[in-house]
Amino acid sequence: MASSLGALAKCIERGMTIALPVDYAGVSMAMTREMIRRGASDLHLVCVPTGGLQVDQLIGAGLVGTVETSAVSLGEAGGAPRFNAAVRDGSIRLKDATCPAIHAGLMAAQKGIPxxxxxxxxxxxxxxxxxxxxxxxxxxxxxxxxxxxxxAIKPDVAIFHAPMADRFGNVWIGRRRELAAMAYASTITLVTVERIVEENLLADELTAAGVLPALYIGAVGQAPRGAWPYGLWGEYPPDVAELNRYAQAARTAEGFFRYMAEVGVEAVS
Structure with a gap:
């Protein structure tokens, strides 16, 4: 049975280490907005292996203490404005890494080695x-x-968005194996999905190989278009105009809070 996004967000507590996926792998922007509403702060974000809009918005909302990453940007929309500002003014701690190093740390955690x-x-x-x-x-x-x-990198929580889960709690991630690595290394995994299907995804030869079993999933919430304004593979493309609108608005703190209010999130400055 699907949980509400509010219930998922209650799993996020102050000071936790949170693993988040790269922009093309299934970013749960629906959970990002819910986390901002909840307001758990001093988070340690682990980008797997880079970050973008999700990381920038959590920083802009004042919820982040540390970012461990290979890079943070908005891709074609340019630099990540709130991340860049936070690095300049020293309001976050930056743990610079490389893509292979992030994956190595997660792999060590999933293998139970130091x-x-x-x-x-x-x-x-x-x-x-x-x-x-x-x-x-x-x-x-x-x-x-x-x-x-x-x-070893041992996140408290991994968060991502996927096309579907079944009523047994299995989640289809297709070829996005970095999502599995995040789940294996983390204490719990919170997933938002486009839809929940009745059939057992592990029982179907066409889907089984791309399924993350319910054993690794803490909770699933249904959030149609939950990656927006990012796209989701096989479902919908990114909203380039909206990404550009954010990039322009968030150049200042005032513009950031104004933008967040426009999309229905009252971030506390």
Missing amino acids: FLPMRGLIGTDLLRHRKDWRVLDNPLADAGDPIVLIP
Whole structure:
């Protein structure tokens, strides 16, 4: 049985670590608006592996303490204005990363191990800014062989939007396997969907391979067009005009709050 978006948002508490997907993978903008209404603050956002409108709006609403990401932008609409302003004025903590490092941290968490080794970061300046990433010599090598250890990333909550779930709680994510990685690594997963179907998605050979089983799902809420103004694969395209409208409006804090009020969200300044 589907939960209300308000019930899902009540699972988000102050100071939690929240895993959020890249803009093309199924962003739950419906939950973003509900989270802003709820107002749980000092959130640590983990972008998998980059962020966009969702992250920018949560920052603009004053709910974010830390962003761990490879990048935050609005794509063709330009930079993410509230993120950029927050970085400039120091109102959020930025944990800079790379796409492979984010995925490595999540993979370590899902495997139940404290870290995963990587090589591609050797020689980059990221190592000067990420004291939690450790460089040591490969203990299996005969000579010096430096390698970077990426700590496990263990989100409290993963949030995303998908085309459908069934009445048993299974969620169809298709080829978007990063959504599965988020769910495996997180304590609970909250999903909004376009529709809920009666048939068991795991019982159908055509859908089973793309299903995230209910075992990994904490709650499902129905939210038609829940990714808007982003698009959702196989369902509807992004609303480019609306993304551009936001990008223009949110260049100032005043414009941001005015925009949010226009879309029915009273963000507290």
